[in-house]
Amino acid sequence: MTAAARYAALLQWLRSNDADISPKIDLQPSSRGGGYGAFLTEDAVEGELLFTIPRKTCITLADSIEDDACGEGFKALIETAGPGGNTVVMAGFMARERIRSLESQKPGSIVDDSSFGPYLATLPWERGMNNQEHVLYWDNKDIEKYLKGSMCYGEALDLRKEVDVAIRVLNTIVGKSIREFRGDYLDSGFQWPWEKAAQASEEKLKGPPEGLAEAVKGAFVCMLTRAFEDGDGDEEKLVPMLDMLQHSDEPNISHAMRKSDGAVEVRARQDLTAGQELLNQYRSELEETMPYHRFFTRFGFVPGIQEEMTNLFEDKSSIFFAQKAEI
Incomplete structure (x- = not known):
């Protein structure tokens, strides 16, 4: 099964299990490195509900x-x-x-x-x-x-x-x-x-x-x-679909669990235009407990870096290796 077919099957499964997904949402290859992401096919306004994932599908x-x-x-x-x-x-x-x-x-x-x-x-x-x-x-x-x-x-x-x-x-x-x-x-x-x-x-x-x-x-x-x-x-x-959104330190969506039934609602954090990719924040890049080398150990990538990770390790990048202070 191709990647496109897998994500089409995901949407069908979610909708058959009472997920509310805006027709403005399209799943396609991400613009941020690899894998798939969620994109808007039409404009959305701040606070607009983009999709709701029911608890039973989590x-x-x-x-x-x-x-x-x-x-x-x-x-x-x-x-x-x-x-x-x-x-x-x-x-x-x-x-x-x-x-x-x-x-x-x-x-x-x-x-x-x-x-x-x-x-x-x-x-x-x-x-x-x-x-x-x-x-x-x-x-x-x-x-x-x-x-x-x-x-x-x-x-x-x-x-x-x-x-x-x-x-x-x-x-x-x-x-x-x-x-x-x-x-x-x-x-x-x-x-x-x-x-x-x-x-x-x-x-x-x-x-x-x-x-x-x-x-x-x-x-x-x-x-x-x-x-x-x-x-x-x-x-x-x-949480299906929410977890496929790519990371940004300036996310354009927000998400919260609905207290009544445990469903997760995802909304536009700001006005968005057609063609924009929906982005979430995994952890703040300014968080002291989550420096970039730990981002890699936890999430498998370094924010903003598209280069092969092995190249950075071979080059002894300061992201991963403590640098000796110059005298």
Whole structure:
């Protein structure tokens, strides 16, 4: 399926799930580097509602812990790990749903697609997709070659270790479910407690099912680069279409969660003209805790830079490498 077809399917899926999307919105290749963006086909005035994304189309923590197959395991993980386990749990849910969606597309498959299938198909599950260059997708050799000695190096290693641990933990929760819908696992019916324990140990020894490690890694990238919080203690969530808008430190849209039903409304921050691309602000570029090298580690890009990141690392750019003071 082409990129244009994937985004057309996304719009159709959103509208079929009660999303209110202005006819002035068109999805097309972004003018800011790579991937797709949202553009206006007609003028819009300040405050105009551009699109509304209902809560049921967002991927939330509730979707994970209420999941029939893995919800109890996810709840137990959060109880053990605390709030820090929320991201891991959502990554596990997304990874399982991504694999389900891919299985459903195989010829002759009887696996049902994920209810989020058309949305998942637009997310950056691998390096280069939507121009994504996140360090989680780099191989160890490139990490050592380009990042060693930079201000990104330690953070990149820590993040990769966190994901490696998450893959092992999540395998014990979602591995069986994936094998079940692939037909690789047959439920033998009633089991005594010791038989269940033995079977659980056997599942751990099998290691992650094919594709799980890559899907968990991709889910972490999606969470790091696309998750939103709406304040008031609301959990992180992925919001279709809003999360595809490109970054600008001078955004031309605003977004807020509607208290009545949790839907997310996106409005024009100012008067806009036909042809303009809608831009959001991921984090302020003036924020002391988000210098440009951390922007790269978190989001996989540096604002305003279109050049290949590896070139900047090879040139020991001051964005990534601390400079010695001249005497």
